[in-house]
Amino acid sequence: MSVTEITVAGPNDGPYGVAVAGGEVWTTLVHTGRLATASGRVFDLEAPMSRPSVVVAGPDDAVWFTRSGDHRVGRLGYDGTLSAIDVAGSPYGLCVGPDGALWCTLMDADAIARVTVDGSVTTYPIGVAGAFPAMITSFAGDLWFTLNQANAIGRMTLEGVVTTYPLPTESAGPVGICAGADAIWFVEILAGQAGRITAEGKIEEFPLPVDSKPHAVAPVAGGGCWITLWATGALVRLDASGNIVEEHALGKDSEPHGLALGLDGSVWVALENGALAQKA
Structure with a gap:
């Protein structure tokens, strides 16, 4: 199957996160403080140092995204309306939880934040200093996230109770994570491996091409996953x-x-060279 590219920004703008929502494909331009779509729309946050990063389809006719540069979580309605909520601690990973709220990792605070659509913020410490929580997903009624510097996968209940699962490979540097059909997939950017963890905490690791630096992961229907190899x-x-x-x-x-799956089965990838790639 073919891969095509759509240029959405300049080579230094840095498409980073990507989401399919509201009939559009959205991407964050991390280096210039903007969002863009595959159809050619561009939205300026008027905050060039805000570093919009991970973007997801929200529960309210909008995309939501983290702004790690200015400690906020942003909202962009399908109608173009922009707003933001202050969330201290450098929010980065983001997902919609089983309760319909937005949940994000706080890289600098070793915590997870719950953000409601009406702007209420609750912060839960993960209890591991210097863990650098990265990406986050929802699975089996809980929140699951990678602890990049603690070399572990974290699990948090909606009440804030945390369990950590150390990885078999030392200094693996887990980053991307996603919920699959019956388990969670994640990638280890420093070890060059993919991983799989069940709800019971069983972990398996799988080798990827040498020095490929896997970054993001998305599930495949029926099992398996897609992975972006940043370095290669x-x-x-x-x-x-x-x-x-x-x-x-x-x-x-x-x-x-970042990568995301379309309703038609296509795969979208944000390329830092200024384009969105689509594998039909």
């Missing part, structure tokens, strides 16, 4: 057993980061 400029698909069954080159210096 590629997109790979793993089957349910962790075997690489597809690989697509995205070009030299493309620097793929």
Whole structure:
């Protein structure tokens, strides 16, 4: 299947996160404080140092996104209305929880924040100093997140009770995470591996191409996942057993980061060279 690219920004603007929502494909321009769509719309946050990062489809006809540069969580309605909520601690990873609220990791605070659509913020410490929580997802009624510097996967109940699961590989540097059909997939950017953890805490690890620096991960229906390989400029698909069954080159210096799945089964990837890649 072919991969096509749509230029949405300049080569230094840095498309980073990507989400499919409201009939559009949205991406954050992390280096210039803007959001853009595959259809050509651009939204200026009027905060060039805000570093919009992870973006998700919200529960309220909007996309929500983290602004790690100015400690806020932003909202962009499908009608173009912009707003933001103060959330101290450098919010980064973001997901919609099983309770319908937005949940985000706070990199500098070693905490997880719950943000409601009406602007209420509650912060829960994870209890691990210097853990650098990164991406977050919802699975089995709880929140699951990578602890990049603590070399572990974290799990938090809606009441804020945390369990951590150390990774078998030392200094693996987990970053991306997503909920699959029956388990959670994650990637280890420093170890060059993918991982899978069940609701019972069983962890498996799978090798990826050497020095590929996997970054983001998204589930495949029926098992397996898609993974962006930041250092080698590629997109790979793993089957349910962790075997690489597809690989697509995205070009030299493309620097793929976030990825998202379309309702039609297509895969969208944010490329830091200024484009969105689509694998039909």
